[in-house]
Amino acid sequence: MSIAAKARLFVPADLRGGSEIALPSEQAHYLRHVLRLGEGDAVALFNGRDGEFHATLVAAGKKEVRLQVGVQVRPFAAAADLWLCFAPIRQGRIEMVIEKATELGVGRLLPVQTRRCQIAKVNGDRLTAIAREAAEQSERLDVPPIEPLVTLEKLLGDWPAGRRLYVCAERSEALPLLTAALPRPKDEPCAALIGPEGGLAPEELALLLRHPAVVQVTLGATILRAETAAMAAIAILQAVRQN
Amino acid sequence: MSIAAKARLFVPADLRGGSEIALPSEQAHYLRHVLRLGEGDAVALFNGRDGEFHATLVAAGKKEVRLQVGVQVRPFAAAADLWLCFAPIRQGRIEMVIEKATELGVGRLLPVQTRRCQIAKVNGDRLTAIAREAAEQSERLDVPPIEPLVTLEKLLGDWPAGRRLYVCAERSEALPLLTAALPRPKDEPCAALIGPEGGLAPEELALLLRHPAVVQVTLGATILRAETAAMAAIAILQAVRQN
Secondary structure (H helix, E strand, C coil): CCCCCEEECCCCCCCCCCCEECHHHHHHHHHHHHCCCCCEEEEEEEECCCCCEEEEEEECCCCCEEEEEEEECCCCCCCCCCCEEEEECCCCCHHHHHHHHHHHCCCEEEECCCCCCCCCCCHHHHHHHHHHHHHHHCCCCCCEEEEEEEEHHHHHCCCCCCCEEEEECCCCCCCHHHHHHHHCCCCCEEEEEEECCCCCCCHHHHHHCCCCCEEEEEECCCCHHHHHHHHHHHHHHHHHHHC | CCCCCEEEEEEECCCCCCCCCEEEEEHHHHHHHHHCCCCCEEEEEEECCCCCCEEEEEECCCCCCCEEEEEEEEEECCCCCCEEECCCCCCCCCCHHHHHHHHHHEEEEEEEECCCCCCCCCCHHHHHHHHHHHHHHHHHCCCCCCCCHHHHEHHHHCCCCCEEEEEEEECCCEEEEEHHHCCCCCCCEEEECCCCCCCCCHHHEEEEEEEEEEEECCCCCCCCCCHHHHHHHHHHHHHHHHH
């Protein structure tokens, strides 16, 4: 019989019943001093490949917190094969994109540099920490990787065959995203691309439209902020997969 | 011939070509001192009933900013007949719900008090200001009203006949929202209800399920924060309307 888990943590270690894991200092601090857990308390662990396991604090010292891994409570299931490509936006809003897209089950996050983008770099470690926290809270079994920032040209040059790329453009006469995505096979690999606040430059849109993977779509009549467009696109594409 | 509008403002006044409008001090300050507009500069105006009009600053004094209303640039079109009922959540996150739901074109925002709700009141003026700003930015032609906080019992007691209420519940075996909404007539009046972070109490869910307007739905396998659930539900219901 298991007691209810008081926290849910992503750990990089392999998870096997009976093994012991030492937590890194940040997670140890969180369990000990934020949640005030002690020896005998239960937590849930996942690592992005072995599913979810029950675990028990067996040592909760000042310097080290150790967990004994118990039974598997959920087998691993991969996230949807659904990517989000997005032009970096300003601090306070980019975090929202990472958090919400992770909650909504996106499989991979790909920041893309575009002409009208105001932000020239992204803090991958910081965004990965936000994705990890969102994965812990949303009961996902993995943390979506955040890829290094690339140019739009590089993104398209490396684009894998067979993956559709829905380019969400404002004020376009294109098909609504739902209308474009509904008739497709549910498990088709796909991605949404959201431009920066200023929109994609005409030459960028032209470059995109020449690529065979690209389908231009609209998210409706109103003008959405970049982070709203990203969340709406992922919510709609996930809903299509679950329909 | 008109020059490009440098701002887009909601005003309560009637809009008719040739009339003059004096702006309240907050908007006057915004045009004069934030955007640094002067006489002759163009702005766009909307009031939630007359469509959108071109207007020109004709007086930009210290004490008063006056606009002359020009031609109508868009006729009025009502927002989708789509409501969002939501349990108030903590500051910083409730603003996100209002902003994003407004951008996504929600018609009316109804805060609802539920048992597990941590917040006992909402600042209607503050939330209305956020909705107004989101409407200005998103090129909506109206600002969704934010209703006074009511209990769940009151909400259901006053529920209008013929309006579906999609209750989004976590970990339920219910139909996905998209699957439930797709077969319905596109212009059917409807609403989404999102519970508080702790979820709806069992007796609340039972009360809801006894109501003929209610359809219980799920937003997918992951656990969404309340504001993420609200945005996803509105994005999906809007997509269905535009499909």
